[in-house]
Amino acid sequence: MAEERRGVAGSLSWKRWDALMAVIDIEWERINKHNNTMTFNNKKIVTRINKHNNTIPIANKKIMKKKKKKKIVKKKKIVKKDPEVEREPAMPERMRERIEGLMGAEKKAATWVVNKRITDSDVSAHLRRLFIPSECEWKLEGLLLSAEEIRRTRVQGNNNSKEEILVVTMVDGNGNDWDLDFKFWTSINKYVFTNQWTRFVQTLGVKEGWIVEIWCFRDKHSQPCFGINVHP
Numbered sequence: 001m002a003e004e005r006r007g008v009a010g011s012l013s014w015k016r017w018d019a020l021m022a023v024i025d026i027e028w029e030r031i032n033k034h035n036n037t038m039t040f041n042n043k044k045i046v047t048r049i050n051k052h053n054n055t056i057p058i059a060n061k062k063i064m065k066k067k068k069k070k071k072i073v074k075k076k077k078i079v080k081k082d083p084e085v086e087r088e089p090a091m092p093e094r095m096r097e098r099i100e101g102l103m104g105a106e107k108k109a110a111t112w113v114v115n116k117r118i119t120d121s122d123v124s125a126h127l128r129r130l131f132i133p134s135e136c137e138w139k140l141e142g143l144l145l146s147a148e149e150i151r152r153t154r155v156q157g158n159n160n161s162k163e164e165i166l167v168v169t170m171v172d173g174n175g176n177d178w179d180l181d182f183k184f185w186t187s188i189n190k191y192v193f194t195n196q197w198t199r200f201v202q203t204l205g206v207k208e209g210w211i212v213e214i215w216c217f218r219d220k221h222s223q224p225c226f227g228i229n230v231h232p
Helices: 002-034 093-103 134-144 147-153 197-204
Strands: 037-040 043-049 055-058 111-117 130-132 166-172 177-185 190-195 211-218 224-231
Touching: 093 166, 093 211, 093 224, 111 130, 111 134, 130 134, 134 190, 134 211, 147 166, 147 177, 166 197, 177 197, 177 224, 190 197
Parallel strands: 166 224
Antiparallel strands: 037 043, 043 055, 111 211, 130 190, 166 177, 177 190, 211 224
16 A cells, blocks of 8 residues: 555656646746846846756857957068168269360269169160159259250150250260260159160160169250269
């Protein structure tokens, strides 16, 4: 009789347990369906239930604060200066003598304009010109060229009239004279030597990578002139 009572009591307890678990399962489903959050320190945290019926908080992008992204600072490229281009060169003696002869009685020191490393386009037989770096524009217009000469360097279209083009005397490192057309190309805002420049390159065997040193001065007739020395 006692065993039967224990059996009945056991079956009733298991039924109650099953009923209780069923109620818990229904309640958890309702919570997860309608309000799957829990509050911790006055902050809402999204939760989920694992297979062992344990509540586990999970991250939510909308609720959790976004982490600040680290700013990536790009390193500036360090451009190494070319000492052969930066330094003011010594004028070759033959060039100095010829320039002094062109100046006549009133001898003034020629003004150093710039050094430039020769590029492939400067010695190209098809392009036939030498660009002067744009940063030298203020030197040429402030120290050498008059307003009328500046106007003549701005050649319009294909006008090759010698009356309009500014032709300048150029003295090379050996003291020889050359006649070059001196122009300003507005499309790139640079002064350029043309005409006999290709013959100058071929005669002296100028190569890419050589250094060209440029001076400017006025002769005894007050005409603008240049001294150009090239070397490897």
